Each structure stands twice: as C-alpha cells, then as structure tokens.
Amino acid sequence: MSRRRRRNLPSRTRGEPRPVSHRAGVWLATVSSVVAVATGMFTLRDEVFPEESGTAGAMSEVAYRAGVGEVCDELNDAEEARRRDDRQIARTLPHTRGDEMAQRDLLLDAARRSTARSSHSLERLSGLRAPEGVAAAQRSTIIVWQRNMTRVLGYIERLDRATDRASLMKAVDRLSRSRTVLARDGSRVNAGLRRLGAESCELDPPVVAKAITLPAAPTPKPKPTATAALVTPRTTPVATSAPQAQSAHSFSPRINTPSVQNQSQNAAPRDGG
16 A cells, blocks of 8 residues: 655744735735724714714713703793792682691692702703813702702602691791702802803793792681680789780791792792792
C-alpha cells in the first residue's frame, strides 16, 4: 500500500503572521463597511438632531423652553379652575349651615381637584430633560413645588379625617397658619418657571379673591327645666355674662382653596374674584 506523499509547503519562520484566507478577507471587508456606514449615520444624526446626542440625553434649549411654556399654560388653566371651584363653594356654603359634613365635602373635593391638577403639571416639568445650564434650577423648582404639595396634601388629610365642627375648624386653622409659607414657596415656584421657560413661560398675574369663611354654627336653643318654672324671679338686677355658645368658633379663617404656586395666598382679600 502506497503512502500519500506530502506536499512540500514553504516553511514559515517563528513569529511570522499567518496569511489571511480569501474568505476571512471578505468578512473583514464587510465588517469594515458596516462600521463605516454606522459611523456616518450617527454623525448625521448628531448634526440633524442635536438634542438626541450628548451623554445626559438633554433636550435642546428651544425644545426645553417650549416644554416649560406648556407647563405654565397648564398652571394658568388650573388657577382659573380653582377660582371657579371657590365661587361655587361661596354660593353653596350658606345652604349648609349646621351640616358640617356637607361643608367638609365641599372643601375636600375642591382641594383634591386643585392638587390633582398641580400634580399633573409637576410631573410634566419633572419629565423634561433640562439642558446642563438650567438643570440645577429645575431641580430647585421641583423641590420647592413638592414642598408646597406636601403642605396642601396635609390639609386634605386633615379634612378627610374631620368628623365634626371642631375637627373641621382645626383643619381650617392649620391651613390658615400655612398660608404664609405657601405664598413664599409659591412665589419661588413661579420665579423658577419663568427662569426655566424664559419668554415661553407667561404666567397670569395672581388674582386675590374675596375671602370665603364657614357659616356660623347654629345657636343652640336653651331647654326649659321644671325647676326653673318654680323659682320666683328676683327683683334685683343680676349681672349677666356674654354668651359663650359660639365664642370659640364665632369667626372662621379663610377657607379659599389653597394653591401650590399662587403667591397671593397671604395677601389681604378684596371684593371680587
């Protein structure tokens, strides 16, 4: 049986690179072409859509300001809706005298609607990818906005737990004590939005509405007793004290629906609105 003769191949010295086969060369050329095409596409994208490039994925300044402007427009609409709610409360409250739960529900529903609108606007602002130059200002505005939201949500929680006039008055009193800080931080929210949106943010000037207060509690009628009828009336005058039935809650703080960004919260009320 004859042995297969080995072909004499040229010997390679140690360290000499192995020659590339034809198939490998075609594969490398194809990969190089794909990489070149992809690089050209990314370069074209960065030139046509600059907001899509960058390490942080920030929006362009023009697009960002337009987004903030939409938030400002939404807040203008929310403020108008809040004032409509307050006008409805002012018309309805006189018919609820003595019905603390009906009064509580009026205030609670209006505050919940106002907070829901403000929360939606806050979410829109938080979703905008701020350019590097205003990113810190956006974060500061969001923090102050959230702080005011927490205060109003606390008022809503106290209203939700109110079961009588005393607890209702406590909730209203706590709101009254918070109006100064609500106004201060509301002014900061507005200033932050104007800075972020520049000419795109046109917030309406605040409207100071007429103060709304809870109706006075009904005066309890004295119940005659059997012993009182048998007592002979005195002829000498007896000193009388001022009535005490409503002394604790004769006057109610303002119950106007709180606003997260309206800086007129602590302004003196005037007629109108």
